[in-house]
Amino acid sequence: MIARQRIATVIASTPVARVLGTPRTYATLREIETRLKSIKNIEKITNTMMIVASTRMSKAERAMQNSRVYEGAASILAKKAEAAVSADPSKTLLVVMTSDKGLCGSIHSQVARRARQYLSENSNVDLVVIGDKSKAQLQRTNAAEIKLSFSGVGKEAPTYGEAALIADEIEKLGDYDNIKLLYNKFVTGVSFEPTILDVYTAKELQAAPKVGQFEIEDENVPKDFSEFTLASQILYGLSEGHAAEISARRNAMDNASKNANDMINKYSILYNRTRQAVITNELVDIITGASSLE
Amino acid sequence: MLRLVGLRTNLKLTGLKPLQRLYATEGAPVASGALRLTLACPNKVLFKNKDVTQVNLPSTAGSIGILADHVPTVEELVPGVVEVLSSAQADAEKFFVAGGFATVTEGSELQINAVDAYPISAFRPEAVRTLLEEARKNSTSSDEEVAAQAKVELELLEALSAVVK
Structure with missing residues (x-):
């Protein structure tokens, strides 16, 4: 009897058992087994997603490095001319860049949160939303501001064609004094940061203090250049966001796999202990029965 | 100097x-x-x-x-x-x-x-020629969109055919 009680206390003191309540005999054993199986399956899925994300990571990172050089070359004029955003823009456009897919931690909600913060701090802001994830989140709070939305972007590393198409549609929305891109900047493999990037309009470029040192003969150049830069910078934002998303997904799935493994360990121990308890119970019954016959 | x-x-x-x-x-x-x-x-x-x-x-x-x-x-x-x-x-x-x-x-x-x-050196002259023919044909198309697109292509391909031989 003492042995039985001790086993019961041991089982009751394991953390999982406490969650489940005091283990009963056969039914609990079956329950634990099903639970264990489903956790093992989840672990397989998250682990596979982690491996897929890892393999795609290098490609995404390469595309991002490339787009950084490309963006650097595109924004050099604004930087050297010391362009500044219009002091009191009457109409601002905020382009929020995320993707359609989840299971990558808080990466999309952080962008959406930053967008909401920006909207609360500034008035007269219109939104263009890229990706279903941020669209779903922003539609709840700022449906009126959303002028345009895109989905299906970011399944693979973003291409210039996509960026040009988005830039084209944005141009069609009409004149904005100021265009800002909100994207996730890839900082390191484990961290990212929602960042706002200014895209200088032709007007802002022409008003830049040091633009005079540049020899610009063709009068179409500032306008063409700002349109071209918009597409280039959208591509840059998408590439950064894509790399950040994949690395976030890898980390999220890695953590999920680790947690699943922890649970598998706990449940395996619980399962074995419960089974042992059942066997001991039966033995005690048999021995008690046998000794009572003597 | x-x-x-x-x-x-x-x-x-x-x-x-x-x-x-x-x-x-x-x-x-x-x-x-x-x-x-x-x-x-x-x-x-x-x-x-x-x-x-x-x-x-x-x-x-x-x-x-x-x-x-x-x-x-x-x-x-x-x-x-x-x-x-x-x-x-x-x-x-x-x-x-x-x-x-x-x-x-x-x-x-x-x-x-x-x-x-x-x-x-990455361009094939034959491919450029075929595409150029096609673009020429399309540029006279009655469909405005097709014609506009072909005109852009034509501009590019003509420049390309001048250098790829």
Whole structure:
């Protein structure tokens, strides 16, 4: 009897058992087994997603490095001319860049949160939303501001064609004094940061203090250049966001796999202990029965 | 003066007419002698901060040659060949670009953003010819959208067929 009680206390003191309540005999054993199986399956899925994300990571990172050089070359004029955003823009456009897919931690909600913060701090802001994830989140709070939305972007590393198409549609929305891109900047493999990037309009470029040192003969150049830069910078934002998303997904799935493994360990121990308890119970019954016959 | 002599011989080599603007920065503060080139496409980087002697560009203002200490400028590129001359290589490296922008900044830095760029040797003349025929046919199409698209293609392909033989 003492042995039985001790086993019961041991089982009751394991953390999982406490969650489940005091283990009963056969039914609990079956329950634990099903639970264990489903956790093992989840672990397989998250682990596979982690491996897929890892393999795609290098490609995404390469595309991002490339787009950084490309963006650097595109924004050099604004930087050297010391362009500044219009002091009191009457109409601002905020382009929020995320993707359609989840299971990558808080990466999309952080962008959406930053967008909401920006909207609360500034008035007269219109939104263009890229990706279903941020669209779903922003539609709840700022449906009126959303002028345009895109989905299906970011399944693979973003291409210039996509960026040009988005830039084209944005141009069609009409004149904005100021265009800002909100994207996730890839900082390191484990961290990212929602960042706002200014895209200088032709007007802002022409008003830049040091633009005079540049020899610009063709009068179409500032306008063409700002349109071209918009597409280039959208591509840059998408590439950064894509790399950040994949690395976030890898980390999220890695953590999920680790947690699943922890649970598998706990449940395996619980399962074995419960089974042992059942066997001991039966033995005690048999021995008690046998000794009572003597 | 030494730099100027080098400049003249370079121009002679490429057969380019010297343009007035090439000499606009004679009084520029420091002559580093080399032009730092970055040539990037959306999907690849061809040059990154590479020291070269001269770059010839096809721009809306005509074909221009850029040397070290060129006056800061922004040029819109048209479909054509970008030639890169460096002291390390005897022959100029030639790339066909579909369009884009080139920005020259102070300190002899040239940044080229091309929509697409490939070495000339990567093109097949037959393929260019077939596409050119097709674009010619489509440019007279009654469908305005098709015709407009074909006109853009035609502009690019004509420039391409002139250099790919």
